[in-house]
Amino acid sequence: MLRRKHSRLTSRTVPLTFAPSAFKAVALAVAFPRTIASNRSMADSEFAATQWWQTGVIYQIYPRSFQDTPSPSGLADGVGDLPGITARLDYLVSLGIDAIWISPFYPSPMADFGYDVANYTGVDPLFGTLADFDTLLATAHAKGLRVILDFVPNHTSDQHPWFLESRSSRDNEKRDWYLWHDPTQPGDDWQPAKQRIPNNWMSNFGGSAWEWDQHTEQFYLHSFLKQQPDLNWRNPKVRAAIYSAMCFWLDRGVDGFRMDVLWLLVKDEFYRNNPPNPQDLASTLPVFTADQPETHVIVAEMRTLLDSYGDALSENAGAPGPDSRTRASTETTTPNSPHPTPGRVLIGEIYLPLPELVRYYGQPAENTPQLRGANLPFNFHLIQTQWQAEAIAQIIRTYESLLPSGAWPNYVLGNHDQSRLATRVGPQQARLAAMLLLTLRGTPTLYYGDELGMQDIPIAPNQVQDPAEKNDPGKGRGRDPERSPMLWVDAPNAGFTTPTATPWLPLQQDWQTINAATQQRNPKSMLSLYNKLLALRRRHDTLHSGGITDVVAEGNILRYRRTGLPDGHSTDFQILLNFGAETATTLCAPGTVILTTILDGEGSLTGNPDGTSSTITIESGEGLLIALD
Numbered sequence: 001m002l003r004r005k006h007s008r009l010t011s012r013t014v015p016l017t018f019a020p021s022a023f024k025a026v027a028l029a030v031a032f033p034r035t036i037a038s039n040r041s042m043a044d045s046e047f048a049a050t051q052w053w054q055t056g057v058i059y060q061i062y063p064r065s066f067q068d069t070p071s072p073s074g075l076a077d078g079v080g081d082l083p084g085i086t087a088r089l090d091y092l093v094s095l096g097i098d099a100i101w102i103s104p105f106y107p108s109p110m111a112d113f114g115y116d117v118a119n120y121t122g123v124d125p126l127f128g129t130l131a132d133f134d135t136l137l138a139t140a141h142a143k144g145l146r147v148i149l150d151f152v153p154n155h156t157s158d159q160h161p162w163f164l165e166s167r168s169s170r171d172n173e174k175r176d177w178y179l180w181h182d183p184t185q186p187g188d189d190w191q192p193a194k195q196r197i198p199n200n201w202m203s204n205f206g207g208s209a210w211e212w213d214q215h216t217e218q219f220y221l222h223s224f225l226k227q228q229p230d231l232n233w234r235n236p237k238v239r240a241a242i243y244s245a246m247c248f249w250l251d252r253g254v255d256g257f258r259m260d261v262l263w264l265l266v267k268d269e270f271y272r273n274n275p276p277n278p279q280d281l282a283s284t285l286p287v288f289t290a291d292q293p294e295t296h297v298i299v300a301e302m303r304t305l306l307d308s309y310g311d312a313l314s315e316n317a318g319a320p321g322p323d324s325r326t327r328a329s330t331e332t333t334t335p336n337s338p339h340p341t342p343g344r345v346l347i348g349e350i351y352l353p354l355p356e357l358v359r360y361y362g363q364p365a366e367n368t369p370q371l372r373g374a375n376l377p378f379n380f381h382l383i384q385t386q387w388q389a390e391a392i393a394q395i396i397r398t399y400e401s402l403l404p405s406g407a408w409p410n411y412v413l414g415n416h417d418q419s420r421l422a423t424r425v426g427p428q429q430a431r432l433a434a435m436l437l438l439t440l441r442g443t444p445t446l447y448y449g450d451e452l453g454m455q456d457i458p459i460a461p462n463q464v465q466d467p468a469e470k471n472d473p474g475k476g477r478g479r480d481p482e483r484s485p486m487l488w489v490d491a492p493n494a495g496f497t498t499p500t501a502t503p504w505l506p507l508q509q510d511w512q513t514i515n516a517a518t519q520q521r522n523p524k525s526m527l528s529l530y531n532k533l534l535a536l537r538r539r540h541d542t543l544h545s546g547g548i549t550d551v552v553a554e555g556n557i558l559r560y561r562r563t564g565l566p567d568g569h570s571t572d573f574q575i576l577l578n579f580g581a582e583t584a585t586t587l588c589a590p591g592t593v594i595l596t597t598i599l600d601g602e603g604s605l606t607g608n609p610d611g612t613s614s615t616i617t618i619e620s621g622e623g624l625l626i627a628l629d
Ligand code: NOJ
Pocket: 112, 115, 116, 152, 224, 260, 261, 349, 416, 417
C-alpha cells in the first residue's frame, strides 16, 4: 500500500505549442527517425564516467543578460558583461553547477549579438577586456568552475578583416576563404546579374542565402544574416586559421568549446539545389547545405586539437603554455598527438534526427576504442518532442540504443534560441522537467534563469532587438522573449543593472517574486528544487555516472531506473514523473522518497515491508525521486 502522504498541486498549465525559431526550422526540415528502440541494456558501464564534463552539469550564460556592471566612469549601459559574470560566480557555485558556457563576447558589430565575430581572439569592449576575461577564468577555476567558450566557426562578421580582404578583389589571397559564386547564365529574359542567384539555398533567417557584391560582381553565401558570410571550410588555410584561434583560448586555459552550428560547416561542392520539402512547399530540405560527410573530418580535427591539451583546471593553466600556438600553425591542419590525460570538451550545436546526431561522436581512433568526434553533440530532442510521457520515453530509449559504444549522452532543455522551458511546458511541468533533466543518464545543460522558472517576456514591436524577428516579423522567429535579463533581487532592475540604467531588454514582469534572492529564502521555490536536485546528483554516483534501465511510459507516467555502478556500493533510484493533468497511480518497489518536485513528502516509504511493490499516487505534474532499498 501507499506509504507516502498525499500532496496537493495547483492546476497544470497546458503546454504551449513550440514556436519554431530560425534553426528549429532547419532541424525539422529533416524527417524524424522512426527507429525502434532496441533491448540493449542502457547501463553502459563499459566506459565509466571519468571526465568532469561527464559527471558535471553545464550552465549556459547569455552574457548580455546575466549581470551588468558599471564602467570605470560609473555608468552602466544595461548590457551584461564579463566582470558581471565574475561577480556572480559564487551564486553559480552555490547553485551546484560545474561549468559555465558563455555565449560569444568577441569583438562584433552585434548584427546577431556576437554570433557575427569580427575578431576571434579578443573581447568586445561592450563586455570588457581580455584582462577581464583572464580574471573571470582564473576566478572560476579557483572556485572549481569550468569555463566553456562559444566558438563560431561557420561564419564571421562581414567586418572581419578576413572578409574585408576577401571581398576587396577576385584575386585577393583570401578570396577563397569564403564561398563566392558567379551568377547563373542569363536566360531569355536577360535578368540583371545580381538577380541570377546561384541556386535555391535559403538563409536560416529567411530569404536567399546569397548576397550580391557589386564591387566584384559575384555572390557570397551566408547561411544566416548577410552580415555573417560563411567561411569556406574546404580551404585548409581557413581550417588552420580557426584552429589557431582555438589555441589562443586553449592556451589561456579555457575548458572547451561549444561549436556553433557544427553540422552546417560544409556545403555541397557542386552547389546543387536543395530539394523541395514535401511537407512545406515554401521551404526546401537542407540536403546539400547541412550534415555533409566532410564535416566529420573537421570535427575529428577539432577533437584532436582539444585532446592535445590536458585538464586546464588541474594544470592550473592561466597563461599561454610553452607550446602555445604551435599546435595549429597556419601551414598544417593536422594538430598534434593526444595529451596523456586530455581534459577539454568539444560540444557541437547540432539539430539533427537522432541517427544522424549520434554520428557526430565520431569513429574510434585506430587501435583504440576512443571515439574521435565531438564529446557532446548537443541533444535537443527533449525540446523538440511533444511534452508527453510516451514521446519522451521513446526519445530516451531510441537515443540510448543508438549511442555508439563509448559515447556519453547529454540532454538540453533550453537555450537562447528556444522559447523558455517554463513557457513551453508551464510552471508546474517545468519542475518535473528539472527532475527529468537532472536524473537522466548523461550531461545536462541548463539555460540561465530556468532555475528560477523564468518565462518568455512579451516584446512589443518597438522593443524588438533580434534580427531573426526584424527580418521576418510576426512569425514567432524572434528570440528576445527568452533572452531577458537575469532576475537577481527584489530591487529596481532586479539587480541586473544599476537602478537608473535601462536594461537592453525588458525584465520579466513578476521579477519582484521570481528573483534569485527571494527564491533562496523560500524552501519550496523552483530554485530550492534545482539546488536539491543538483546536490543529489553530485552526491550520488548513480545519478551522475550510473546506468539507466526500464524507461517506460505508463499512461501519463514516465518511469525509469538509474542503476548503480558495478562496485555494488551505490544506491539505485526509481524516477516517476506524472506528465498528465490528473493524479495517477503506479506500482513502486520498496524504497524512500528522497525528493518530490513539489518539495513535500520526502522521507515517505514506498513498497511493502515484505519486499513487494505497492501502489503509489503521483499528483499531476509531480515528479518523485526514490532511493530503492
Ligand atoms: C546558432 C546560435 O545559437 C544562434 O543564436 C545564432 O543566431 C546562429 N547560430 C548564427 O550564428
